[in-house]
Amino acid sequence: MSLGKWKEREREQRRNDIINAARKLFVDRDFDEVSMDEIAENIGLGKSTLYLYFKNKEALYFAIELRGIQIWVEMVKEEVKKGKTGLEKLILYISATREFSKKYPNCLRMLYSPTNNKKQFDMNKLNSSEEFQEVRGLFKELMFIGIDSIQTGKNDGEIRSDVDPVEATVLLSVIINGMVNMGSWSKEILESKGINEQKFTNDTGDLFLHMLSENIK
Structure with missing residues (x-):
C-alpha cells in the first residue's frame, strides 16, 4: 500500500x-x-x-445523520420497486419506514428533533455544512418517492382523485415526526389502554392509507 x-x-x-x-x-x-x-x-x-x-458541530452532527438516512433511502428504494401499483408502492414505502424506525430509532429521533428547534443551530454554519445539504437532499429524495407513489396510485384509480400527493407525503412526514417526538403523557394514555408502540405505529400507518383510499370519501 x-x-x-x-x-x-x-x-x-x-x-x-x-x-x-x-x-x-x-x-x-x-x-x-x-x-x-x-x-x-x-x-x-x-x-x-x-x-x-468537521468544520463545526453542525457538520459533525449531520455526518452522523447522513449514515442513517442513506440506509433509510436504500431500504425504501428496495421495497418500493417491488410494488406494481402506486398503492402497493406507498404501502411498501410505509412498511420500509416502519422497519427502519425499528432498527434505527435513534436516527429518526436525531433527524427530526433538532430541526424542530433551529435556535439550537447556528444557521450560517448549518447552511454551509456539506453534510447537512447531503442529508437534506436525501430527505427530499425520500419525499419524492412518496409523492410519486401517491401520484401513481391516483393514476391507477386506487387513491382518491382529490388527494394532493405533496400534501399527503408531507402529512406522512409530520405523522412520523409526531410519533418520534411523542410526549410521555401520550404514551401513558396509550399504555393505559393496552396499546403498545408497535400497535400504535401499525394502526397509524393503516389509518393514513385508509384516508387516501379511493373507497373512502
Whole structure:
C-alpha cells in the first residue's frame, strides 16, 4: 500500500472514530447539550483536531445523520420497486419506514428533533455544512418517492382523485415526526389502554392509507 493510500485510510478511520464517539453523546441528549470539547475528550483528541475533519458541530452532527438516512433511502428504494401499483408502492414505502424506525430509532429521533428547534443551530454554519445539504437532499429524495407513489396510485384509480400527493407525503412526514417526538403523557394514555408502540405505529400507518383510499370519501 502506498503512503498516500495508507494516510487516506488512516484519516477515514479517524473520521469514523469521531462520528462513532459523537453519536454516543448525541443519542440521549439535545444538540446544544453536547460540546466539541466533550466529544474531543471522549475520543482522546484535541478539539483542534476535530476541526480538521468537521468544520463545526453542525457538520459533525449531520455526518452522523447522513449514515442513517442513506440506509433509510436504500431500504425504501428496495421495497418500493417491488410494488406494481402506486398503492402497493406507498404501502411498501410505509412498511420500509416502519422497519427502519425499528432498527434505527435513534436516527429518526436525531433527524427530526433538532430541526424542530433551529435556535439550537447556528444557521450560517448549518447552511454551509456539506453534510447537512447531503442529508437534506436525501430527505427530499425520500419525499419524492412518496409523492410519486401517491401520484401513481391516483393514476391507477386506487387513491382518491382529490388527494394532493405533496400534501399527503408531507402529512406522512409530520405523522412520523409526531410519533418520534411523542410526549410521555401520550404514551401513558396509550399504555393505559393496552396499546403498545408497535400497535400504535401499525394502526397509524393503516389509518393514513385508509384516508387516501379511493373507497373512502
